[in-house]
Amino acid sequence: MFTRARWLFMPAALLAFPTLALAADEPATINGADTAFMLVASALVLLMTPGLAFFYGGLVRRKNVLSVLMQCFMCMCLMTVLWVVVGYSLAFGDSMGGFVGNPMTYFLFNGVNTDPNGTIPHVLFATFQGMFAIITPALILGAFAERMKFAGFCLFSGLWLMLCYAPVCHWAWGGGFFDGGEAGNFLMGAGQKVIDFAGGTVVHINAGIAALVAAFILGKRQGYPEKISPPHNLPFAVLGAGLLWFGWFGFNAGSELAADGTAAMAFFVTNLCAATAGLTWAVIEWFRGKPTVLGIISGAVAGLVAITPACGNVDAVGALILGVGAGVIAYVAVAVVKEKFGYDDSLDVWGIHGMAGMWGAIAVGFLTVEGAGGEQTLIQVKSVVATIVYTGVVSFILYKLVDLTIGLKVGDHDERVGLDLTDHAEHAYTMLD
Numbered sequence: 001m002f003t004r005a006r007w008l009f010m011p012a013a014l015l016a017f018p019t020l021a022l023a024a025d026e027p028a029t030i031n032g033a034d035t036a037f038m039l040v041a042s043a044l045v046l047l048m049t050p051g052l053a054f055f056y057g058g059l060v061r062r063k064n065v066l067s068v069l070m071q072c073f074m075c076m077c078l079m080t081v082l083w084v085v086v087g088y089s090l091a092f093g094d095s096m097g098g099f100v101g102n103p104m105t106y107f108l109f110n111g112v113n114t115d116p117n118g119t120i121p122h123v124l125f126a127t128f129q130g131m132f133a134i135i136t137p138a139l140i141l142g143a144f145a146e147r148m149k150f151a152g153f154c155l156f157s158g159l160w161l162m163l164c165y166a167p168v169c170h171w172a173w174g175g176g177f178f179d180g181g182e183a184g185n186f187l188m189g190a191g192q193k194v195i196d197f198a199g200g201t202v203v204h205i206n207a208g209i210a211a212l213v214a215a216f217i218l219g220k221r222q223g224y225p226e227k228i229s230p231p232h233n234l235p236f237a238v239l240g241a242g243l244l245w246f247g248w249f250g251f252n253a254g255s256e257l258a259a260d261g262t263a264a265m266a267f268f269v270t271n272l273c274a275a276t277a278g279l280t281w282a283v284i285e286w287f288r289g290k291p292t293v294l295g296i297i298s299g300a301v302a303g304l305v306a307i308t309p310a311c312g313n314v315d316a317v318g319a320l321i322l323g324v325g326a327g328v329i330a331y332v333a334v335a336v337v338k339e340k341f342g343y344d345d346s347l348d349v350w351g352i353h354g355m356a357g358m359w360g361a362i363a364v365g366f367l368t369v370e371g372a373g374g375e376q377t378l379i380q381v382k383s384v385v386a387t388i389v390y391t392g393v394v395s396f397i398l399y400k401l402v403d404l405t406i407g408l409k410v411g412d413h414d415e416r417v418g419l420d421l422t423d424h425a426e427h428a429y430t431m432l433d
Contacts (some may be wrong), residue, residue: 031119037259038120038128044250045131049076049138051247055240055301056142059294059347062232063418064146065428071153075138078154082161083130084109090166091129095175100167118257128254129169136165136203142347143211144218144408147415150423152408159398160210164391168206171386172196178383187382194383195368195376197266198255200309200361201387208354209388210395211345217399218409220344222416234293241297245274248304252311266311269319270304273311276323277303277330277356284331295331302330302352306360310367318367325363326356358384 053072057065079087086103093101106112109126117125137157141148170176177187178194178201188194196202221228231237252270256263281299282291306326307319314322333351345351361384365377402408414422421427 028116028118030114030116030121031258034119034258035121035124037263038124038254038257041250041254042124042128042131044247045128045254046076046134046247048131048244048247048251049073049135051240051243052135052138053240054236055244055297056145056237056347058233058236058238058240059142059231060145061229061418062428063420065232065236065420066426067150067419067423068141068145070150070424071141072138074150074154075134075157078158079134079137079161080130082158083126083133087133087161087166088112088126088130090162091133091169092126092174095170098176099170100176101170101174120257125257128257129173132169132199132203132251133161133165136199136207137161139203139207139349139353140211140214142349143345144214145346146419147218147221147346147409148214149407149410150419151406152402155406156398156402156408159402160395163398164210164394165202165206168387168391169202172202172383177386187386188379192379194379195313195364196309196361196383197312198252198308200305200357200364201383204305204308204353204357205361205384205387206391208350208357209392211349212343212354213392213395214399215343215345215350217396217403218344220342221346222412224344231294238293238297241301244301245304248274248308252308256312262312265315269311269314269316270307272316272319273307273323273326274300274303276320277306277327280324280327281331284327298334298348298352299327299330302326302356305353305356306363308357309361310364313364313368313370315369318364318369321367322360322363325359329359330356 049072053069056072057068060068085108088109089103089106090101093103093105096102106126109123112123112126114121114123116122137160140157140160141153144153167176171178172194173179173196178196180188180191180193194201248270249267253263253267256266278296278300281302282296285291285295303323303326306322307314310318310322330348330352333355334348338345338348338351362377362380365380366373368376399408410419410422
């Protein structure tokens with residue numbers, strides 16, 4: 001009797017609640033709003049690399065500006081091709097013990113098509129992630145600007161993408177050690193996940209430690225620091241910083257992969273943290289003398305770095321704390337620590353990206369609105385240490401390998417003349433007699 005009544009009731013229930021009947025079996029579908037949002041976000045992240053080119057290009061001497069622009073644009077070309085061939089597979093392919101993805105999973109983008117990946121096409125997700133793979137190796141070049149061979153840069157950057165960036169990306173976002181998988185239990189703890197919403201560890205700490213290693217391996221520029229000229233074009237650097245700030249909205253808000261409230265909050269706190277850090281750096285300089293244009297844009301970039309791992313998990317108060325901390329920490333790293341130890345990180349990649357990235361990656365553990373506290377902070381610390389050790393060691397090996405084969409550092413004559421002419425046979429500016 002009950003069974004017959006149940007079946008008589010079912011049609012009425014389906015008519016009254018059609019969404020309940022379909023929810024369980026509803027296949028993943030592409031959402032037009034999310035797709036449009038992610039198309040824009042992907043374009044914004046790509047724009048960050050030309051922005052970085054102007055930012056770095058304005059900070060070097062006139063005779064080396066084209067070499068910096070060329071290196072950034074080479075990353076746009078080389079990393080795009082490598083990402084399609086094997087990089088995406090290494091980062092997001094079937095996990096091989098939690099360490100790296102199977103290189104054959106998406107080899108040559110096989111299987112990367114317009115089928116849904118969440119609410120956006122798979123090919124769009126892969127493209128968005130590829131934009132991160134472009135800019136991360138480009139960040140490193142600021143440490144060895146004005147003194148690395150172009151051929152050595154190309155070889156190192158390609159190898160670094162596959163052997164450093166892709167594995168760490170897999171750890172955090174592809175089901176690896178940091179992503180709650182069983183393979184990460186020995187390091188993170190059973191079922192524990194690292195918070196890295198948009199790439200504090202994957203991008204900034206990863207690139208920052210590789211930059212610091214480069215600064216020690218290549219040594220100082222000729223005449224550093226007494227005879228090194230100041231930035232040749234600060235307006236270029238300001239333009240670059242502005243493009244970076246603008247593109248960072250796609251970097252951070254786009255990491256939600258959907259046009260929703262979390263993306264909106266990530267957008268908001270990104271702007272707030274950058275503004276706070278820029279203000280903090282300027283105020284510190286003002287107390288010590290005069291506030292500078294270089295200082296305020298450096299502080300703003302440090303704030304953008306610090307909020308990156310946390311932007312999906314903090315509110316306005318958290319963004320303010322992160323911004324003040326980023327401004328102070330990056331300033332001390334650049335103005336005090338670098339001077340004390342005397343290493344020549346040409347454009348302060350470690351001080352701004354490495355140190356501010358570490359601050360953001362660790363601080364999100366106790367600033368997250370979920371209130372994770374000490375346990376999550378410990379997980380964050382473990383991920384930072386693991387990334388620094390792994391990428392530091394592998395980067396050191398790669399630099400040495402490239403140096404033994406085609407060489408890393410340009411000769412004294414080439415460094416004096418400038419890499420624009422010696423590496424590319426071009427001048428950035430036409431000089432009239």
